[in-house]
Amino acid sequence: MIDIALRATPLDLTECSQFVSHPSCGGLCFFVGTIRDLNLGQTVTHLEFDTYDVMALKEMHKIAETAREQFGLHAVALHHRKGELTIGEVAVIVAVSSVHRAPAFAGCEFVIDELKKTVPIWKKEFRADGSHWLAARP
Amino acid sequence: MIDIALRATPLDLTECSQFVSHPSCGGLCFFVGTIRDLNLGQTVTHLEFDTYDVMALKEMHKIAETAREQFGLHAVALHHRKGELTIGEVAVIVAVSSVHRAPAFAGCEFVIDELKKTVPIWKKEFRADGSHWLAARP
Amino acid sequence: MKIACFGVAREIAGGPSLRLPDIEGSTVAELRQKLITAYPAFGGLVSFAIARNEAYALDGDRIEAGDELVIIPPVSGG
Amino acid sequence: MKIACFGVAREIAGGPSLRLPDIEGSTVAELRQKLITAYPAFGGLVSFAIARNEAYALDGDRIEAGDELVIIPPVSGG
Numbered sequence: 001m002i003d004i005a006l007r008a009t010p011l012d013l014t015e016c017s018q019f020v021s022h023p024s025c026g027g028l029c030f031f032v033g034t035i036r037d038l039n040l041g042q043t044v045t046h047l048e049f050d051t052y053d054v055m056a057l058k059e060m061h062k063i064a065e066t067a068r069e070q071f072g073l074h075a076v077a078l079h080h081r082k083g084e085l086t087i088g089e090v091a092v093i094v095a096v097s098s099v100h101r102a103p104a105f106a107g108c109e110f111v112i113d114e115l116k117k118t119v120p121i122w123k124k125e126f127r128a129d130g131s132h133w134l135a136a137r138p
Numbered sequence: 139m140i141d142i143a144l145r146a147t148p149l150d151l152t153e154c155s156q157f158v159s160h161p162s163c164g165g166l167c168f169f170v171g172t173i174r175d176l177n178l179g180q181t182v183t184h185l186e187f188d189t190y191d192v193m194a195l196k197e198m199h200k201i202a203e204t205a206r207e208q209f210g211l212h213a214v215a216l217h218h219r220k221g222e223l224t225i226g227e228v229a230v231i232v233a234v235s236s237v238h239r240a241p242a243f244a245g246c247e248f249v250i251d252e253l254k255k256t257v258p259i260w261k262k263e264f265r266a267d268g269s270h271w272l273a274a275r276p
Numbered sequence: 277m278k279i280a281c282f283g284v285a286r287e288i289a290g291g292p293s294l295r296l297p298d299i300e301g302s303t304v305a306e307l308r309q310k311l312i313t314a315y316p317a318f319g320g321l322v323s324f325a326i327a328r329n330e331a332y333a334l335d336g337d338r339i340e341a342g343d344e345l346v347i348i349p350p351v352s353g354g
Numbered sequence: 355m356k357i358a359c360f361g362v363a364r365e366i367a368g369g370p371s372l373r374l375p376d377i378e379g380s381t382v383a384e385l386r387q388k389l390i391t392a393y394p395a396f397g398g399l400v401s402f403a404i405a406r407n408e409a410y411a412l413d414g415d416r417i418e419a420g421d422e423l424v425i426i427p428p429v430s431g432g
């Protein structure tokens with residue numbers, strides 16, 4: 001089971017937890033990525049995600065499917081925010097369930113690592129010294 | 139910051155998430171251990187935790203403190219149930235926060251691995267074919 | 277043909293899309309080169325990929341009429 | 355002295371604690387041997403530890419009057 005979302009409204013850990021929970025699963029692992037107040041030593045005021053929605057959803061689904069197969073997971077929920085976010089807000093939630101805990105940890109980490117490599121979502125960071133699209137320039 | 143609990147009432151993921159969240163932290167990792175309906179091929183009906191409370195709390199605190207130092211975590215919440223639990227109920231929640239995500243995953247997995255080795259809590263499983271203290275006998 | 281732009285590409289293009297002439301039949305590698313010629317700032321990025329019909333395109337893929345083309349600068353989600 | 359029992363140890367002892375005479379001055383290793391002699395079922399466990407004053411005791415630790423002693427069968431939390 002896979003649940004993918006790309007939303008302009010706050011993400012909900014409880015919703016993700018309920019989606020992945022199952023009586024056959026003894027281990028749930030979650031990663032929650034939030035907006036930090038500092039990046040590379042600079043104070044961040046807020047940020048904005050630009051998203052190529054239709055392809056982002058497809059790539060998120062591919063990652064979840066790969067993780068399910070590769071780690072034998074029961075369920076994967078992958079929810080990402082879009083639009084403008086302030087410090088402390090949740091940008092992404094990965095939730096996975098499996099019979100035992102080791103694949104839950106490994107699968108959850110795989111999903112967030114892959115998301116950061118391939119999903120067409122771009123973060124513009126607003127700092128006191130200006131705004132920057134992250135990772136764009138050397 | 140460390141928050142340790144050993145409770146006869148349901149554990150709360152949101153409470154743990156709120157405890158570890160901090161503007162300086164970009165990564166939160168959670169492990170939720172639940173009661174499975176099957177163990178070693180046998181149908182489980184419910185289970186009971188016996189706990190040496192005062193020492194369990196001390197050992198849980200030690201693990202959380204070690205994880206904080208070893209992985210540079212900001213905060214660790216470690217909540218465990220006691221008493222009788224039914225299938226699907228949450229037995230344990232580990233929540234950790236850190237600036238970056240890799241130490242959050244490693245620290246969270248360390249905490250649950252250590253808990254299962256050293257914290258004086260014992261699980262009695264009730265199955266169709268009788269009840270057993272887990273891990274006790276060869 | 278129209279090529280959609282996201283993130284820093286939108287700023288380089290000065291809007292949500294740009295147009296390049298005579299790219300039907302080109303490979304994706306050639307398209308990337310033409311983009312850098314027309315908009316040198318693309319050459320200043322760490323890298324950029326091309327999505328064709330909502331999936332990453334390979335360097336050797338040939339652009340066809342009707343393709344949905346998108347410039348994908350380095351992603352930074354999560 | 356009184357020794358508290360949890361989990362399977364409670365079943366072996368037939369209650370939440372047991373009493374062993376003449377163990378003051380013994381090492382923890384000796385205590386464990388005395389427990390197996392008095393309650394052979396402890397020898398059938400995968401292992402068991404002794405907690406002394408709310409912490410794991412080492413084999414060489416000596417039992418003193420007033421110690422809080424607890425039999426710790428293999429733990430299975432989580």
